[in-house]
Amino acid sequence: xxxxxxxxxxxxxxxxxxxxxxxxxxxxxxxxxxxxxxxxxxxxxxxxxxxxxxxxxxxxxxxxxxxxxxxxxxxxxxxxxxxxxxxxxxxxxxxxxxxxxxxxxxxxxxxxxxxxxxxxxxxxxxxxxxxxxxxxxxxxxxxxxxxxxxxxxxxxxxxxxxxxxxxxxxxxxxxxxxxxxxxxxxxxxxxxxxxxxxxxxxxxxxxxxxxxxxxxxxxxxxxxxxxxxxxxxxxxxxxxxxxxxxxxxxxxxxxxxxxxxxxxxxxxxxxxxxxxxxxxxxxxxxxxxxxxxxxxxxxxxxxxxxxxxxxxxxxxxxxxxxxxxxxxxxxxxxxxxxxxxxxxxxxx
Numbered sequence: 001x002x003x004x005x006x007x008x009x010x011x012x013x014x015x016x017x018x019x020x021x022x023x024x025x026x027x028x029x030x031x032x033x034x035x036x037x038x039x040x041x042x043x044x045x046x047x048x049x050x051x052x053x054x055x056x057x058x059x060x061x062x063x064x065x066x067x068x069x070x071x072x073x074x075x076x077x078x079x080x081x082x083x084x085x086x087x088x089x090x091x092x093x094x095x096x097x098x099x100x101x102x103x104x105x106x107x108x109x110x111x112x113x114x115x116x117x118x119x120x121x122x123x124x125x126x127x128x129x130x131x132x133x134x135x136x137x138x139x140x141x142x143x144x145x146x147x148x149x150x151x152x153x154x155x156x157x158x159x160x161x162x163x164x165x166x167x168x169x170x171x172x173x174x175x176x177x178x179x180x181x182x183x184x185x186x187x188x189x190x191x192x193x194x195x196x197x198x199x200x201x202x203x204x205x206x207x208x209x210x211x212x213x214x215x216x217x218x219x220x221x222x223x224x225x226x227x228x229x230x231x232x233x234x235x236x237x238x239x240x241x242x243x244x245x246x247x248x249x250x251x252x253x254x255x256x257x258x259x260x261x262x263x264x265x266x267x268x269x270x271x272x273x274x275x276x277x278x279x280x281x282x283x284x285x286x287x288x289x290x291x292x293x294x295x296x297x298x299x300x301x302x303x304x305x306x307x308x309x310x311x312x313x314x315x316x317x318x319x320x321x322x323x324x325x326x327x328x329x330x331x332x333x334x335x336x337x338x339x340x341x342x343x344x345x346x347x348x
Contacts, residue, residue: 031058213242
């Protein structure tokens with residue numbers, strides 16, 4: 001999921017879910033998704049319970065592959081997926097902006113948060129904060145940093161004691177890590193002091209959340225910076241030594257985006273799936289069974305945007321679904337940010 005920029009093709013075999021009606025000739029909904037197929041099963045089952053006349057072909061692939069495949073198939077005059085679901089917000093918006101996605105006027109369109117809906121074409125369907133994660137026993141005798149200023153002060157104070165025990169994403173290999181870093185640069189004028197402090201502390205870089213969370217869970221790391229909250233919450237539920245902080249200065253929130261491609265073979269099936277994804281039932285399944293926070297204003301309770309916004313208000317900074325996301329797809333700008341990142345880390 002995290003490799004959003006230019007990966008080689010690494011496609012899993014499609015998984016086929018026959019129609020629950022038993023009709024062997026039932027129409028087939030084709031889904032391209034960066035969400036692992038085992039995790040997606042509750043959503044697919046829920047959709048088919050509501051639509052027993054529809055079979056589903058689910059293709060689990062990397063985010064860059066979703067983008068490349070839709071563009072390649074469309075440009076070749078072929079049919080493509082009926083629904084695309086990806087954590088690469090920038091690439092999904094680029095599909096929409098460049099004419100590779102259809103307008104989908106749906107029952108929830110008007111009620112959907114404005115930041116989460118780009119022209120009824122690309123919809124943010126999840127609400128996932130970037131968090132600090134920490135090893136609880138390592139903070140038995142002192143407070144956990146709860147802001148970037150406190151994070152820097154902790155690293156400077158502890159110095160050699162925590163050297164090599166800090167982790168974050170490698171923004172060259174992690175699309176989500178790059179997105180969070182780009183937002184940090186927009187939200188926090190002194191962000192390079194944070195990167196410098198991590199460099200001085202011997203920060204270790206990884207392309208996946210699990211690599212960092214595994215090391216926090218067993219105590220090899222004391223802190224992880226800007227970790228995707230949905231994965232952190234899953235690990236914290238299974239490993240009691242993993243703690244989570246939503247930084248109080250500001251908390252970036254990313255989303256996975258769903259859309260119906262322009263060249264969809266069965267666009268009405270794609271819209272039917274997107275409608276279910278946005279419905280109260282679909283969003284509840286996502287929050288409770290997939291353990292991914294729901295964005296729908298109709299859904300309350302734990303693991304939802306409503307609850308997080310009630311608790312934290314303006315502290316939360318959702319990434320808007322808009323063409324602004326495409327700024328760092330410009331290879332010159334992207335390369336410049338990565339070069340500066342590497343320079344600051346190397347200098348320290």
